[in-house]
Each structure stands twice: as structure tokens, then as C-alpha cells.
Amino acid sequence: MSLHRLLYLSTGRPDLAYPDLRDIMAKSEVNNERDGITGILCFGNNRFVQALEGDRKQISETYARILNDPRHTDPELVEFGPIDCRAFTKWSMRLIQWDINEPATIRDIRMKYCSGALFDPSTMNAKQCLSLLMDMHALQG
Ligand code: FAD
DSSP, rough: OOEEEEEEEEOOTOOOOOHHHHHHHHHHHHHHHHHHHHEEEEEEEEEEEEEEEEHHHHHHHHHHHHHHHEEEEEEEEEEEEESOSOOSOOOOOOEOOTTTOOOHHHHHHHHHHSSSOOOOOGGSSHHHHHHHHHHHHHHHH
């Protein structure tokens, strides 16, 4: 057993709809609880950024399943490595969705890390992705 964290980005399928996100979350919560994985998934502007934490082998297996999922494309591994402790202990998985009705607190986090007007994690480095997700985790406490 070795505690690791994986961060990746991807793009949602163009016709991705709310029921798809609900289905992804329902499956993630069950599977991740079973596998000792914790994390967070942010979605906005049709882009995903996700953190997965837990045992290296379990994360590898989960990421392999995620890569095969036709509901998103263009996966980009941002970071995968050992960690001393988890940053996302609150949830097996939690979806945070960015939309045009975002509250000021969420807007502030978006503006803190995004170079443009839209939520776009592809413009962020690994440290910024992690900080954004940690800010969201703290906010959603
Ligand atoms: P089943 O649910 O039985 O699925 C079997 C196969 O069918 C899988 O290949 C699955 O991808 C595919 N499938 C299932 N439903 C659909 C559908 N509605 N449309 C198209 N294909 C479908 N899973 C996790 O376990 N943990 C996560 O943290 C996680 N995060 C995800 C993040 C993103 C952005 C996406 C797109 C998916 C995520 N998933 C996650 C889901 C993951 O991709 C798999 O669908 C899921 O793990 C498969 O679960 P299962 O083995 O129990 O198989």
C-alpha cells in the first residue's frame, strides 16, 4: 500500500448532460468508497479536472477505467506521485459544477487560477490545479 495522488484534465463529450454527470457521480461514490479512494471532480466550460487519492494500485485501476469512458475525451495526466497525507478527506468523490450562476465565492476561486474569463484548467500548471481543487474542497466543507 502506498498513498498517492493523481490529477488529470479532460474534455466532456459535446452532448454531455446532467444525467451523465449524475451517473458518473453515483458510480464514482460507490467504487471509490469500496477502493479507499477520496477526491474531487470539477466540471465547467465542458472541461473536467479531477483529483484521486488513495492506494497507488487502486488509483491506477480507477484511472484506467476513466480513460476508457466515452463520456469524455483528450485526457491529460497532470500529476501522479506519492503524498504524505490526503488533501481531500471529506468525500469518496464530489462533483463541483461551474455554471453562469456561480456564487461570488466560486467566481473568486475561478478568477484566482484561470487566466481567461472562463473556467479552463488546461491553462493551469499542476500546482494551480491542486490549489484550485483544495480551495473548492475547503469552501464546500
Ligand atoms: P459499469 O458502470 O458497469 O460500466 C461498464 C462500462 O460501461 C465501463 O467501461 C463504463 O465506462 C461504461 N459505461 C457505463 N455507463 C456508461 C454510460 N452512461 N455511457 C457510456 N459508457 C458507460 N469511476 C470511478 O470508479 N471513480 C471515479 O472517480 C470516476 N471518475 C470519473 C470522472 C470522469 C470525468 C468520468 C467521465 C468518469 C468517471 N468515472 C469514475 C466513471 C468511470 O469512467 C467508469 O464508468 C466506472 O468506473 C465504471 O464502473 P464499473 O466498472 O462499475 O462498470
